[in-house]
Amino acid sequence: MLSLDVDAVRAFVMVADLHSFTRAAKALGTTQGAISVKLKRLEDRVGHRLLERTPRSVRLSAQGTAFLQGARELIAAHERAIAGLNAPPRHFGLGIAAHVAGPEVPALLSRLHAHDPNLTIEVQLDNSRNLLDLFDQGRLDAAIVQREDDRRDGETLAHERFGWFAAQGFDHREGEPLRLAALAPTCGVRNIATQALDVAGIKWIEVFLGGGSSAVHAAVVAGLAIAPLSYRIAPAGTIDVGAKLGLPKLPPSEVVLHSSLTDRRSRAALGALAAAFREHRAKG
Structure with a gap:
């Protein structure tokens, strides 16, 4: 029976979501080289190329597209099993700007919960300026807001008209x-x-x-x-x-993600949230 390495599957899902080995490595708290090794071993194990890589882009192959949903379900089931044993509950303070929040927000939070069932999400809706102030004061762990003034930090998630x-x-x-x-x-x-x-x-x-x-x-x-x-x-x-x-x-404006999270578990959850946000924007 074919068995899969969960860490390798997680690396594949993260690269597929973020379209970047570099961003995936950052989200998982590892190196780009380690991600590449895991992906190579996974592709050797399943007998298919899952990702098409060029110097400028990363995209799913046909086999990778077919494999992605099952890979997500495997990771979610693994996280639920681990959470039920020993993962301590964690609170996640997330701010979402009113001009950013749309009908996809429940789906985003559902994806975040599926990624880590022991994560309690505390969502606050407000305008971007107030949320940035709360984030800078350490009262929010992360904030999805409109880019303000000349502030250049944060990860760009989408563009708004x-x-x-x-x-x-x-x-x-x-x-x-x-x-x-x-x-x-x-x-x-x-x-x-x-x-x-x-x-x-x-x-x-x-x-x-x-x-x-x-x-x-x-x-x-x-x-x-x-x-x-x-x-x-x-x-x-x-x-x-x-x-x-x-x-x-x-x-036009940019939608950006600000985060102060540093631990691997929280960074992975945030990576899942950012990927889900981009997916919904692409579909819209």
Whole structure:
């Protein structure tokens, strides 16, 4: 009967998820050379090339694609078995920015739980600025936020496009201030949007402020106001009215992951979370 080395399978899954031997080695707390050796032994064991490697890219082979789901299930079953024996419970404080959080969040947390059942995930939703402050104060273990100002640290997970979203029947009368729904004054997206309006000489007024992302979405859907939102999380039935109303284009932004975790177990869980995030963005 064919048996597989769990560590080698874990290395394969991590490389497949992160598309990089270097990032996989960092997530697993080992070296790129060690990852390569494990992958070579695994491919020799199963009798197939699982990854296609070039100097610039790493991608799954046809056999690797077929093997990936079963490999995930093997790793998850192994982690559950170990967790049931001796892995101590661990708390994981995760912040997710309101302009980043979308319908995929439950699936992301489910993937994280499957990776480590003894991990208690404490999620906090807020704007990027507040979450970065909490992370810098050591009150969050990790944060998925929009890149702020000139801060260049953190791992880039995705890119976001923004627009001016409103209900299809939104009525803006020429000469009147633009009715704006936005998050709190510390929200980076809100500040970029209002600064763009000021530079363009467009008058605006906030008629719905600080009620949280769900409340802002409700105000937009109801036709009460317009809001600067990511294309990915704009409410169903709303449209980008920026061109129609002559509003300034909003710059794109990066979604980044900040983490202070250093132990192997937590880094592996974080790697699984980042991989799941990228997968959902790619599908979207």
